[in-house]
Amino acid sequence: MDTVSLSGKELAAAVNADTKLRAGALGDAPARLALVVANDDPASAWYVNSLRKAAERLGIVCETVDLGADADVAAIRAELTARSADTAIDAIMVQTPLPSGVTLEQVSPAIAAAKDVDGVSPLSLGLLAAGLPGFAPATAQAVVEVLTHHEIPLSGRHVAVVGRSNVVGKPLAQLLLAQNATVTVCHSRTVDLPAVTAAADVVVAAVGRIGLVTGEHVREGAVVVDVGTNESADGGIVGDVDADSVRGKASALTPVPGGIGPVTTALLMRHVIEAAENRRSV
Amino acid sequence: MDTVSLSGKELAAAVNADTKLRAGALGDAPARLALVVANDDPASAWYVNSLRKAAERLGIVCETVDLGADADVAAIRAELTARSADTAIDAIMVQTPLPSGVTLEQVSPAIAAAKDVDGVSPLSLGLLAAGLPGFAPATAQAVVEVLTHHEIPLSGRHVAVVGRSNVVGKPLAQLLLAQNATVTVCHSRTVDLPAVTAAADVVVAAVGRIGLVTGEHVREGAVVVDVGTNESADGGIVGDVDADSVRGKASALTPVPGGIGPVTTALLMRHVIEAAENRRSV
Numbered sequence: 001m002d003t004v005s006l007s008g009k010e011l012a013a014a015v016n017a018d019t020k021l022r023a024g025a026l027g028d029a030p031a032r033l034a035l036v037v038a039n040d041d042p043a044s045a046w047y048v049n050s051l052r053k054a055a056e057r058l059g060i061v062c063e064t065v066d067l068g069a070d071a072d073v074a075a076i077r078a079e080l081t082a083r084s085a086d087t088a089i090d091a092i093m094v095q096t097p098l099p100s101g102v103t104l105e106q107v108s109p110a111i112a113a114a115k116d117v118d119g120v121s122p123l124s125l126g127l128l129a130a131g132l133p134g135f136a137p138a139t140a141q142a143v144v145e146v147l148t149h150h151e152i153p154l155s156g157r158h159v160a161v162v163g164r165s166n167v168v169g170k171p172l173a174q175l176l177l178a179q180n181a182t183v184t185v186c187h188s189r190t191v192d193l194p195a196v197t198a199a200a201d202v203v204v205a206a207v208g209r210i211g212l213v214t215g216e217h218v219r220e221g222a223v224v225v226d227v228g229t230n231e232s233a234d235g236g237i238v239g240d241v242d243a244d245s246v247r248g249k250a251s252a253l254t255p256v257p258g259g260i261g262p263v264t265t266a267l268l269m270r271h272v273i274e275a276a277e278n279r280r281s282v
Numbered sequence: 283m284d285t286v287s288l289s290g291k292e293l294a295a296a297v298n299a300d301t302k303l304r305a306g307a308l309g310d311a312p313a314r315l316a317l318v319v320a321n322d323d324p325a326s327a328w329y330v331n332s333l334r335k336a337a338e339r340l341g342i343v344c345e346t347v348d349l350g351a352d353a354d355v356a357a358i359r360a361e362l363t364a365r366s367a368d369t370a371i372d373a374i375m376v377q378t379p380l381p382s383g384v385t386l387e388q389v390s391p392a393i394a395a396a397k398d399v400d401g402v403s404p405l406s407l408g409l410l411a412a413g414l415p416g417f418a419p420a421t422a423q424a425v426v427e428v429l430t431h432h433e434i435p436l437s438g439r440h441v442a443v444v445g446r447s448n449v450v451g452k453p454l455a456q457l458l459l460a461q462n463a464t465v466t467v468c469h470s471r472t473v474d475l476p477a478v479t480a481a482a483d484v485v486v487a488a489v490g491r492i493g494l495v496t497g498e499h500v501r502e503g504a505v506v507v508d509v510g511t512n513e514s515a516d517g518g519i520v521g522d523v524d525a526d527s528v529r530g531k532a533s534a535l536t537p538v539p540g541g542i543g544p545v546t547t548a549l550l551m552r553h554v555i556e557a558a559e560n561r562r563s564v
Contacts, residue, residue, distance in 0.1 A: 105412045105413060105414055108412070109414070121408070122405060122408035122409045122411070122412045122414055122416075123404060123405050123408050124408065125407070125408035125411045125412055126403070126404035126405050126406065126407035126408025126409070126410075126411065127404045127408070128408075129404070129407045129408065129411060129448065129452055129453075130387045130390070130404045130407055130448050131387060131448070132387055132391070132404055134404075155471055156471050156472065156473045157473075158472075158473070158478065164459050166411065166412050166413075170411055170456070170459070171411075173455070173467070174452070177446050177452070177467060177469070180469070180471040182466065182467070182468050182469070182471075182472040182473070182478060183466065183467050184464065184465065184466040184467075185455070185459060185464070185465050185466075186464050187459070187462070187464070189437055189438050189462040189464075190438065190440075190464040191438045191439075191440070191464070196440065196464060199481065
């Protein structure tokens with residue numbers, strides 16, 4: 001079977017074109033994103049820089065707040081609380097990794113839901129679960145949007161999500177249920193993962209481990225979505241899916257890079273504009 | 283195969299005994315629950331009365347606020363907001379059904395999370411998803427507690443939840459993931475429901491339809507949990523599971539009545555005491 005590559009580049013470009021127009025329409029009061037960083041991780045620095053450039057290209061002002069790799073929970077919460085109250089700021093993101101001993105769950109409640117463009121706070125997660133207006137985590141949303149863009153139906157399909165993180169797996173399950181998919185969430189404690197995922201029409205790998213999903217995990221003709229962005233031995237980016245063993249068996253596969261990644265960034269920036277538009281229309 | 287009946291009565295009695303002790307320890311400042319009602323439904327009136335009696339037996343003060351079956355979103359939200367701010371009130375529940383055209387999602391955000399003892403607000407749902415302290419919906423929690431009480435393991439087991447409501451199915455999926463179960467959420471749009479549920483070690487029926495789950499949906503030796511509380515033709519209460527066809531095939535089944543129901547009420551009352559204790563220790 002030929003395995004179609006489900007590129008995210010064209011969708012990302014279309015989203016970005018719309019975002020740029022809407023950013024321009026804000027005129028003299030551009031949308032402002034505060035990006036809160038508390039690490040000295042090179043991969044994070046690379047990602048922050050790519051977000052800054054993406055924002056700049058689209059006409060969004062991006063302020064990076066570097067709290068240093070030694071920041072504690074109180075300092076990060078205080079910064080997020082201050083930015084939530086800051087009328088000059090439309091949108092807030094907190095970058096991972098956080099300092100050792102600090103979890104996202106400890107600091108994310110300090111982000112006001114109206115500015116929480118990556119949907120990480122408990123309130124944002126709950127609004128998503130309840131089907132109320134709010135921002136979904138961009139990566140999870142990108143999975144649904146890439147599949148929809150490529151006209152892969154979700155209603156009534158069985159989707160296996162491998163990974164139960166608060167930023168991807170769990171919110172993705174909510175988004176897929178809202179699309180009327182039957183959803184199975186698998187994880188490190190799942191017994192016989194290949195048997196569980198091979199029962200699904202669509203398999204989403206969202207763990208962050210190279211080679212997690214192989215041909216053995218996928219039934220003939222299934223669609224495979226690779227959310228992983230792992231650093232490979234040669235410094236490149238590689239997903240969670242062993243593409244070589246899946247290719248020829250799956251009907252379609254999202255590439256890494258060029259699949260979920262660019263759509264995630266594009267959706268984040270669209271959320272920033274939506275947050276700015278919402279604040280200006282209040 | 284003999285099908286064991288997984289009674290909830292003993293667990294409910296144990297929870298209630300603990301709650302009564304803790305309620306007594308509050309002395310002259312008893313825990314106070316506000317029960318907000320906006321319907322003229324006889325089944326709701328019956329349930330409200332049973333909650334009032336349960337509270338009274340345990341030493342919890344229960345105030346019923348009847349807004350009438352014509353109350354609109356604004357009136358219900360205003361009441362919930364007022365009770366959230368009322369320092370004399372420890373806990374708030376809003377009873378369903380709500381008036382025609384009013385959804386739980388429209389009014390539940392007005393319940394402060396600290397008093398939201400049935401875990402219905404978006405913030406409560408998000409705290410649950412994020413693994414942060416908060417109140418889980420009592421019915422969903424009762425499913426996990428009944429299985430745990432009967433020493434039915436969940437870690438690594440495949441659990442199929444039939445129903446994706448915001449009050450049972452979705453929060454139950456979060457609780458089961460926290461127990462390291464592999465979780466499949468099924469619903470009205472699931473294709474070939476019997477095949478999906480028959481792949482599971484545990485099947486939870488939480489839709490509210492008589493006869494939804496039959497022997498065909500259950501594999502030999504599986505555990506079946508019946509969350510349904512439907513009115514039968516003769517005025518009694520009957521679950522979602524066709525017990526006659528499941529018996530002899532399932533290894534265990536929760537009865538209706540006497541299974542999830544009494545544990546749900548007991549957990550609600552335990553939550554009221556926890557809310558009161560939390561407020562007094564602040």
